[in-house]
Amino acid sequence: MSEQPDLPRAARAFVSFVALLRVNGFAIAPEQTTAFLEGITLLGPRTPEDIHQAGLATLAPPPERRSVYDILFRIHFLGDERVRGAENEDEQVVWLQDEGGGDEEPPLADEANESGAMAVRAEALVERRFGQGGPNDALRRLAREAATRLPRRRGHRRMRARRGPWADLRRTLRESVRNDGEVMRLGRLKRSARPRKMLLLIDVSGSMKACSEDNLRLAHTLVHATPNIEVFTFGTRLTRVTRALRLKRREQALAAAAHLVSDWDGGTRIGDALQAFLAVPRFGGYARGAAVIILSDGLERGDLSALRDAIANLSRRAWRLSWLTPLAAGSGFVPQTEALIAIRRFVDDMVDGGSSAAVVAHVLSLRQRRAA
Amino acid sequence: MAVRGNIGGIDSPEALEKALRAAYYLADDGIATAAYLALALGKPLLLEGAPGVGKTEAAKAIAAVLGRRLIRLQCYEGIDASAALYEWNYPRQMLAIRQAGDETIDIYGETFLIERPMLAALRSPDSTVLLIDEIDRSDQEFEAFLLEFLSDFQISIPERGTVRAAERPVVVLTSNRTRDLHEALRRRCVYHWIDYPTAEREARIVMMRASSVAEATARAVVAAVGKLRREPLSKAPGIAEAVEWAEAATLLNKQGARWPDAFKRSIGVALKDEEDLAFISPRLDTLIAEAAA
Numbered sequence: 001m002s003e004q005p006d007l008p009r010a011a012r013a014f015v016s017f018v019a020l021l022r023v024n025g026f027a028i029a030p031e032q033t034t035a036f037l038e039g040i041t042l043l044g045p046r047t048p049e050d051i052h053q054a055g056l057a058t059l060a061p062p063p064e065r066r067s068v069y070d071i072l073f074r075i076h077f078l079g080d081e082r083v084r085g086a087e088n089e090d091e092q093v094v095w096l097q098d099e100g101g102g103d104e105e106p107p108l109a110d111e112a113n114e115s116g117a118m119a120v121r122a123e124a125l126v127e128r129r130f131g132q133g134g135p136n137d138a139l140r141r142l143a144r145e146a147a148t149r150l151p152r153r154r155g156h157r158r159m160r161a162r163r164g165p166w167a168d169l170r171r172t173l174r175e176s177v178r179n180d181g182e183v184m185r186l187g188r189l190k191r192s193a194r195p196r197k198m199l200l201l202i203d204v205s206g207s208m209k210a211c212s213e214d215n216l217r218l219a220h221t222l223v224h225a226t227p228n229i230e231v232f233t234f235g236t237r238l239t240r241v242t243r244a245l246r247l248k249r250r251e252q253a254l255a256a257a258a259h260l261v262s263d264w265d266g267g268t269r270i271g272d273a274l275q276a277f278l279a280v281p282r283f284g285g286y287a288r289g290a291a292v293i294i295l296s297d298g299l300e301r302g303d304l305s306a307l308r309d310a311i312a313n314l315s316r317r318a319w320r321l322s323w324l325t326p327l328a329a330g331s332g333f334v335p336q337t338e339a340l341i342a343i344r345r346f347v348d349d350m351v352d353g354g355s356s357a358a359v360v361a362h363v364l365s366l367r368q369r370r371a372a
Numbered sequence: 373m374a375v376r377g378n379i380g381g382i383d384s385p386e387a388l389e390k391a392l393r394a395a396y397y398l399a400d401d402g403i404a405t406a407a408y409l410a411l412a413l414g415k416p417l418l419l420e421g422a423p424g425v426g427k428t429e430a431a432k433a434i435a436a437v438l439g440r441r442l443i444r445l446q447c448y449e450g451i452d453a454s455a456a457l458y459e460w461n462y463p464r465q466m467l468a469i470r471q472a473g474d475e476t477i478d479i480y481g482e483t484f485l486i487e488r489p490m491l492a493a494l495r496s497p498d499s500t501v502l503l504i505d506e507i508d509r510s511d512q513e514f515e516a517f518l519l520e521f522l523s524d525f526q527i528s529i530p531e532r533g534t535v536r537a538a539e540r541p542v543v544v545l546t547s548n549r550t551r552d553l554h555e556a557l558r559r560r561c562v563y564h565w566i567d568y569p570t571a572e573r574e575a576r577i578v579m580m581r582a583s584s585v586a587e588a589t590a591r592a593v594v595a596a597v598g599k600l601r602r603e604p605l606s607k608a609p610g611i612a613e614a615v616e617w618a619e620a621a622t623l624l625n626k627q628g629a630r631w632p633d634a635f636k637r638s639i640g641v642a643l644k645d646e647e648d649l650a651f652i653s654p655r656l657d658t659l660i661a662e663a664a665a
Contacts (some may be wrong), residue, residue, distance in 0.1 A: 189451075
């Protein structure tokens with residue numbers, strides 16, 4: 001942003017504050033800057049708090065980034081040095097500790113790992129780097145066929161149609177005026193179809209290591225194929241990665257998502273993660289009436305009853321709940337693990353999730369299926 | 373656009389806060405400032421927050437302070453111009469055409485026009501407050517349509533021409549944030565995120581709303597509700613639930629129930645989800661005892 005030469009001296013600090021916010025990823029329009037300046041003038045300003053409040057009201061920082069806004073405000077106007085270089089928390093992360101807040105790490109469980117290296121309860125917080133993924137036929141198929149084969153639902157908006165349950169009075173009257181008030185044909189309305197909400201929950205724990213990278217690529221393709229989708233990853237924590245995946249270039253989006261997720265290849269506490277998901281009303285609402293797809297092997301080391309309750313709850317909210325597990329590769333799959341047996345009756349489809357091709361095939365078959 | 377520092381005798385956030393208090397709405401600094409700026413800058417006020425923090429109440433209080441009629445437009449999926457703006461009375465038009473015979477009539481006259489909330493607000497901007505409630509329930513088509521309305525405050529009716537507001541109407545939008553609103557919509561508005569009030573303020577709200585409730589009861593209820601909100605519940609109790617809980621417990625107490633028991637027996641008005649109740653019930657006794665202490 002270029003500095004305007006005729007800007008009054010007093011206004012410069014405010015305009016440069018807006019520039020600082022923009023550098024830190026806040027989207028602020030010029031009209032908001034104007035409103036900010038007008039607001040400050042209106043309020044006096046008598047105290048720094050007036051400027052703070054005017055900024056909150058007119059620059060509209062999203063609530064989850066409010067703390068970043070506050071830090072930047074203190075740095076800029078109050079010259080607070082202590083907070084300089086603070087981490088900005090871009091995505092909403094639900095920590096799974098009891099009180100749902102704070103920075104402290106969860107205690108490591110001193111528990112032997114009974115089922116091989118499969119499901120470890122202890123947390124290992126790591127960052128993952130992705131390689132360049134080669135072209136993938138399954139993802140290309142998904143992108144190509146998404147428009148015609150992803151699940152849909154009947155919308156509430158009425159559109160004109162050849163046949164339909166309602167009369168289109170507006171069109172009928174307009175046509176009849178041309179014929180001196182004689183109705184020749186009754187226009188019709190029907191409810192239009194629109195893309196159904198989708199919710200993707202991806203297990204990124206150690207036992208899913210082989211698939212989690214592919215699954216995230218698939219999520220990226222899906223995010224760009226349908227407007228109403230939310231993607232979360234879970235292992236020992238729950239992380240919303242939808243916004244990162246909205247970036248158009250795949251490698252860039254995956255890198256952004258990988259940066260957000262801190263529990264790659266760690267232990268598994270599916271039940272707790274899903275409980276945390278349901279406990280945030282905003283997140284829980286994403287599941288309502290949605291095609292919910294869980295990509296996980298279901299090797300749970302946490303509390304089984306927590307998992308069962310969470311899945312039962314999800315299945316009540318969802319339009320259809322699919323559980324895709326690599327263990328179900330091959331025909332005649334019968335769930336063996338305790339967790340999968342416990343949740344079997346709540347899950348509508350328990351199918352193969354071992355390869356991208358299998359996941360894509362299931363996702364694209366959803367339109368043919370009914371609500372359950 | 374004219375900036376008005378003084379709207380109906382209100383010339384500062386503090387003055388607005390005082391006026392809101394007289395209208396039985398206890399506002400904190402944040403919301404008073406945001407509402408004042410919205411009125412003064414002539415911009416719509418967008419209030420976001422969890423269900424039950426008093427977003428709609430705020431709009432009602434603002435209307436009361438300004439002495440204006442509140443026109444409420446409840447959003448839902450599929451809401452369109454004919455429900456939000458205006459609609460022609462088609463059966464009447466049809467009858468009029470039939471009855472007119474050889475005479476010419478204007479079937480797009482005022483008598484055939486059905487005013488909907490947005491047109492009504494536009495036509496009398498100085499005596500109304502338009503509340504567009506739960507905008508997150510509407511679909512993206514309606515949001516885009518709203519964008520046009522909120523930037524120009526005009527509506528074009530093809531058959532009659534453009535209706536323009538004589539002055540900028542006062543518009544309040546609310547959202548539960550079940551989905552992210554379009555950035556462009558947020559940009560056009562003065563924004564405020566309403567959080568749950570502090571315990572002190574909530575206790576005063578409870579006492580103001582429910583006059584029969586004693587101060588000790590209000591404080592105990594607010595403390596208990598505060599604890600409940602920190603639990604991972606699917607539906608956390610809002611302010612309205614706190615008020616009802618205090619009222620219900622007071623009522624039971626008057627009928628002879630002892631104190632901690634009165635709270636416990638009326639928990640149903642605060643927690644309305646069976647699973648939440650099951651989750652909290654083992655610890656309910658200690659939770660209430662701590663809150664009442």
